[in-house]
Amino acid sequence: MSVKRICSLINVKPDQIAEYERIHADVWPDVLACLKRAHVSNYSIYRYGDLLVSYMEYNGSDYEADMASIAADPRTQEWWEVTAPMQSPMPDKLEGEWWHTIPEVFHLD
DSSP: OOOEEEEEEEEEOGGGHHHHHHHHTTOOHHHHHHHHHTTEEEEEEEEETTEEEEEEEEOSSOHHHHHHHHHHOHHHHHHHHHHGGGEEOOTTOOTTOSSEEEOOOOOOO
16 A cells, blocks of 8 residues: 655645644644544645645545545544634645645655
8 A cells, every 4th residue: 555645735824823823732642543543644744934845644545535534534624613714725636625736746755
């Protein structure tokens, strides 16, 4: 089974940067456990100015089902209710996206 690497972008509202970083310094344990159950690992969020860059690796066998399980998790939904107002999607995001997934152009193991 190969690892699926996902990189996504979203903007953080300038007046929300400090709060966004504060809550991500102590992500709710239930949210982290849900990600791990869905075979997500090596997950990081970086900030450059107002731009957030997310990177994660997926090690499961059914990406769509595992992402749906994350979206259906009540505690994760609560987390998103907190974080979503702090974010502003990319103008060129695709239909149904919140974070805009970007293509990988190079990787070295």
